[in-house]
Amino acid sequence: MRPRRAKSKLESSFRTPLWHRIAERAIAVLALAAIAAIALIFIFIAREAVPMLWEAEFAEEVQIRDLFFAKEWKGYDEPVFVWQPVGEPAKFNVMPLFVGSLKVTLLAMLMSIPLGVGCAMFIALYAPRAVREVVKPAIELLAGIPSVVLGFFALMVIASWAQATFGFHFRLNAVVAAIGLALTIVPVIFTISEDAIQAVPNTLTEAALALGARKYQVALRIVVPAALPGIAAGVVLGFGRAIGETMIVLMASGNAAIMELFDFTTIVRTVTATIAAELGEVAQGDPHWRVLFLLGVMLFAVTFVLNILGDVIIQRLQKRLTASS
Amino acid sequence: MRHTKQDWLLAGLTGVSLAVILLLLAVLLGQIFWHGAPVISAQFLTESPGADMISGGIWPAIYGTVFMTLLMTIAGVPVGIATAIFLSEYASPRSRIAKAVRIAVNNLAGVPSIVFGLFGLGFFIIFVGGGVDALLYDDPRPVWGKPSILWASLTLAVLTLPVVIVTTEEALRTVPRELRDASLALGATRFQTVYKIVLPNAKGGILTGVILAVSRGAGEVSPIIFCGAANFLPYLPTDLRDMFMHLGYHVYALATQSPNVDAARPTLFGTVLVLLVLTFSLNLLAVIIRSRSRAALRP
Amino acid sequence: MSESQKAVAEARNDVKMETRNVNIFYGANQAIRDVDLDITDRSVTALIGPSGCGKSTYLRALNRMNDTIHSCRVEGRILLDGENIYDRGVDPVEVRRRVGMVFQKSNPFPKSIFDNVAFGLRIGGEKDKDVIAQRVEESLKGAALWDEVKDRLQSSALGLSGGQQQRLCIARCLAVWPEVILMDEPASALDPLATAKIEELIRELRERYTIVIVTHSMQQAARVSDFTAFFYMGELVEYGKTDMMFTRPTKKRTEEYISGRFG
Numbered sequence: 072m073r074p075r076r077a078k079s080k081l082e083s084s085f086r087t088p089l090w091h092r093i094a095e096r097a098i099a100v101l102a103l104a105a106i107a108a109i110a111l112i113f114i115f116i117a118r119e120a121v122p123m124l125w126e127a128e129f130a131e132e133v134q135i136r137d138l139f140f141a142k143e144w145k146g147y148d149e150p151v152f153v154w155q156p157v158g159e160p161a162k163f164n165v166m167p168l169f170v171g172s173l174k175v176t177l178l179a180m181l182m183s184i185p186l187g188v189g190c191a192m193f194i195a196l197y198a199p200r201a202v203r204e205v206v207k208p209a210i211e212l213l214a215g216i217p218s219v220v221l222g223f224f225a226l227m228v229i230a231s232w233a234q235a236t237f238g239f240h241f242r243l244n245a246v247v248a249a250i251g252l253a254l255t256i257v258p259v260i261f262t263i264s265e266d267a268i269q270a271v272p273n274t275l276t277e278a279a280l281a282l283g284a285r286k287y288q289v290a291l292r293i294v295v296p297a298a299l300p301g302i303a304a305g306v307v308l309g310f311g312r313a314i315g316e317t318m319i320v321l322m323a324s325g326n327a328a329i330m331e332l333f334d335f336t337t338i339v340r341t342v343t344a345t346i347a348a349e350l351g352e353v354a355q356g357d358p359h360w361r362v363l364f365l366l367g368v369m370l371f372a373v374t375f376v377l378n379i380l381g382d383v384i385i386q387r388l389q390k391r392l393t394a395s396s
Numbered sequence: 397m398r399h400t401k402q403d404w405l406l407a408g409l410t411g412v413s414l415a416v417i418l419l420l421l422a423v424l425l426g427q428i429f430w431h432g433a434p435v436i437s438a439q440f441l442t443e444s445p446g447a448d449m450i451s452g453g454i455w456p457a458i459y460g461t462v463f464m465t466l467l468m469t470i471a472g473v474p475v476g477i478a479t480a481i482f483l484s485e486y487a488s489p490r491s492r493i494a495k496a497v498r499i500a501v502n503n504l505a506g507v508p509s510i511v512f513g514l515f516g517l518g519f520f521i522i523f524v525g526g527g528v529d530a531l532l533y534d535d536p537r538p539v540w541g542k543p544s545i546l547w548a549s550l551t552l553a554v555l556t557l558p559v560v561i562v563t564t565e566e567a568l569r570t571v572p573r574e575l576r577d578a579s580l581a582l583g584a585t586r587f588q589t590v591y592k593i594v595l596p597n598a599k600g601g602i603l604t605g606v607i608l609a610v611s612r613g614a615g616e617v618s619p620i621i622f623c624g625a626a627n628f629l630p631y632l633p634t635d636l637r638d639m640f641m642h643l644g645y646h647v648y649a650l651a652t653q654s655p656n657v658d659a660a661r662p663t664l665f666g667t668v669l670v671l672l673v674l675t676f677s678l679n680l681l682a683v684i685i686r687s688r689s690r691a692a693l694r695p
Numbered sequence: 696m697s698e699s700q701k702a703v704a705e706a707r708n709d710v711k712m713e714t715r716n717v718n719i720f721y722g723a724n725q726a727i728r729d730v731d732l733d734i735t736d737r738s739v740t741a742l743i744g745p746s747g748c749g750k751s752t753y754l755r756a757l758n759r760m761n762d763t764i765h766s767c768r769v770e771g772r773i774l775l776d777g778e779n780i781y782d783r784g785v786d787p788v789e790v791r792r793r794v795g796m797v798f799q800k801s802n803p804f805p806k807s808i809f810d811n812v813a814f815g816l817r818i819g820g821e822k823d824k825d826v827i828a829q830r831v832e833e834s835l836k837g838a839a840l841w842d843e844v845k846d847r848l849q850s851s852a853l854g855l856s857g858g859q860q861q862r863l864c865i866a867r868c869l870a871v872w873p874e875v876i877l878m879d880e881p882a883s884a885l886d887p888l889a890t891a892k893i894e895e896l897i898r899e900l901r902e903r904y905t906i907v908i909v910t911h912s913m914q915q916a917a918r919v920s921d922f923t924a925f926f927y928m929g930e931l932v933e934y935g936k937t938d939m940m941f942t943r944p945t946k947k948r949t950e951e952y953i954s955g956r957f958g
Binding site: 087091094095097098099101102103104105106108109111112115116118119185186187188189190192193194196197198206208209210211212213215216217218219220221222223224226227228254257285286287288290291308311312314315316317318321322343346347350351355363364367370371374375377378379381382 | 400402403405406407409410411412413414416417418420421423424427428474475478479481482483486487493496497499500501502503504505506507508509510511512513514515517518519522523554557558561585586587588591608611612614615616617618621622644645647648651652661664668671672675676679683
Binding site for chain 3: 588593
């Protein structure tokens with residue numbers, strides 16, 4: 072047997088205060104909060120929705136298939152998609168809400184992609200330094216405006232202006248809500264696109280210029296294609312933001328659940344606005360309550376997928392850029 | 397370089413998109429200031445609203461917003477900073493746990509704010525609050541298991557967590573590696589290095605990030621609709637279990653549920669202006685601290 | 696036995712650090728291969744070799760600074776006074792208090808001159824203000840900086856010149872009373888005058904400390920060191936007394952490098 076070694080001079084002398092060790096433990100534990108939060112969000116929203124699968128009270132009032140498929144209700148002469156929680160019987164078809172969300176979101180994207188990417192291109196390619204230094208904080212400012220303020224602006228100012236200009240039948244409609252939404256999404260798309268455009272290596276543009284390319288040719292054929300994954304990531308993340316935005320659509324879309332696919336000037340009601348407007352008036356555990364939480368679960372799932380997608384695109388881009396430089 | 401017609405066209409088109417955005421921003425700020433400023437008076441800022449919600453002032457909403465924001469900051473910011481320290485100073489970037497935390501943070505940042513509201517209701521109010529009630533009281537009337545300023549603040553703390561984490565981590569990364577090496581080589585422990593070298597050098601950046609996160613949380617309305625914000629509450633919350641008025645929620649309620657929106661217009665614009673000034677001054681503070689702390693790192 | 700090896704053997708009884716079969720990896724790449732080297736007490740050992748030969752990596756293994764690089768792995772034994780610093784139960788913090796380090800780029804903390812030097816003492820638990828003040832003075836004198844800064848101890852260290860900053864880093868290192876000082880190209884970012892001052896300082900410090908210095912300048916190695924180790928492609932090619940190495944190298948590679956045929 073080996074004799075026990077005398078205490079080494081290199082062993083820890085425990086002169087660090089106890090609270091350092093406690094703080095380090097705390098840091099390691101608190102770092103898990105984000106993971107816990109994501110898990111808890113999912114679990115506790117699902118917990119309020121899932122009982123619909125077995126509860127008798129729910130089955131009495133709603134059939135799960137009617138949540139998604141058209142049904143010919145009494146008094147109707149064809150199968151319809153209807154969201155009418157206070158109707159008799161209550162009708163909880165989520166399709167009009169999805170259509171509403173998609174309609175507003177697509178419209179907002181149609182406006183904000185050209186605006187956001189255009190701004191980014193102008194700033195990165197044409198704007199003099201002085202302009203850039205004014206515009207970037209201005210867009211940060213825009214991003215910092217609470218969405219309830221944008222909703223208010225859409226409701227009070229844009230709605231009247233749009234009706235006077237375009238002669239909309241309804242004062243509040245999908246277009247008005249989309250303009251409001253675009254104001255929150257443009258900063259997202261702008262920031263990410265601008266980063267992506269700035270990240271395109273100078274050597275690339277110089278090479279093209281040396282070959283006698285015009286500036287617009289460099290912009291459209293070299294810079295934008297190289298930055299495309301970044302721009303795409305911005306669009307995906309902007310889409311996620313738009314579909315989850317609540318206050319603007321709640322205030323400016325008119326909030327009637329109408330199943331109308333193509334007319335963009337009608338009143339719409341989105342998934343988010345439905346939750347915000349109706350949950351406060353529903354009793355806990357009611358079928359209506361369960362359906363609203365189900366909407367939350369679906370919203371969570373959709374944005375979760377969109378976020379992962381956006382991240383993957385950004386990571387690919389980073390890998391490609393670091394590999395090439 | 398000589399510009400061709402196509403160059404001018406592209407510059408013009410992209411320039412127009414910028415002009416549109418700046419114009420909208422200018423109209424927004426201009427309208428709110430133009431219609432809001434005349435409403436602002438000492439009375440408006442310090443009095444409670446009248447029974448019609450239109451007359452009187454908005455003091456309870458200002459108070460509630462600030463109170464909630466403070467609670468949210470106390471609850472969320474330490475957790476966010478700890479997470480950022482863990483990611484930047486302790487975890488190996490390739491470790492599974494660091495990757496998992498990062499994915500969680502990214503996704504948390506993308507969760508719609510209304511979903512946070514459902515979470516606050518399902519978790520904090522029903523599960524935690526209801527659980528405490530079931531444990532402590534026989535009374536069927538809820539004590540903790542109901543909307544309150546506490547639950548609203550905690551919900552918003554979770555919402556702002558990713559912003560705090562991301563900005564703090566960025567601030568920590570600006571501290572040069574050489575300083576950490578120097579500290580470690582002098583026999584400092586990792587924690588001493590973080591506490592004595594990294595944090596003091598990153599504090600400007602951290603403060604900036606925290607303020608930006610806080611200003612975002614201060615203006616969020618949808619998460620608190622069913623977590624504690626009250627339509628009309630002429631008294632101030634004194635207990636964590638009280639409900640509270642909130643500037644943003646006040647705007648929403650007044651604009652969409654008031655029987656006479658035209659009469660409410662001035663009050664609305666005034667309230668929006670106060671909310672904007674509150675969030676902008678936070679943002680401005682962040683910008684000032686950021687530029688100062690950048691200047692301080694230079695010799 | 697060659698003369699130089701004999702000289703090394705004579706010094707053996709005064710070995711401060713020994714490394715045995717040291718291999719260092721970055722992920723899958725091997726940066727150091729099987730290095731056996733003895734570092735003599737109270738002397739200057741220079742590590743030379745072309746850039747990328749692994750000398751800095753090896754140096755950072757001597758006080759476990761490589762622990763801070765997540766992908767880095769050290770194998771083999773590195774003994775400090777006969778104890779393996781990579782043994783389980785060894786606290787790297789204790790190792791670093793005994794084996795100090797001065798870096799290539801001077802890295803003063805953005806604090807006052809005084810606080811920079813006092814940092815190591817304070818984190819080591821020293822509370823007595825008089826002790827700290829005395830040690831700071833002693834260390835600054837030891838680093839030949841006292842006369843230049845004694846009137847502005849409370850001003851920012853970032854206001855010093857490059858050479859002064861590096862001597863401050865040396866003073867900061869001396870303040871914790873290390874036994875060994877590792878220097879990673881300490882003068883590479885300095886002008887010739889500042890370099891001369893650092894070299895003079897190194898020669899003085901040799902009286903009391905064991906110094907290991909990485910340098911890319913062979914003239915510097917010749918000027919300041921007692922022993923020289925030549926590294927090439929992660930291996931220790933030759934080791935011996937400096938004057939012997941520079942006049943009569945035994946290996947062809949060493950001769951080629953010293954005569955400037957590659958590098």
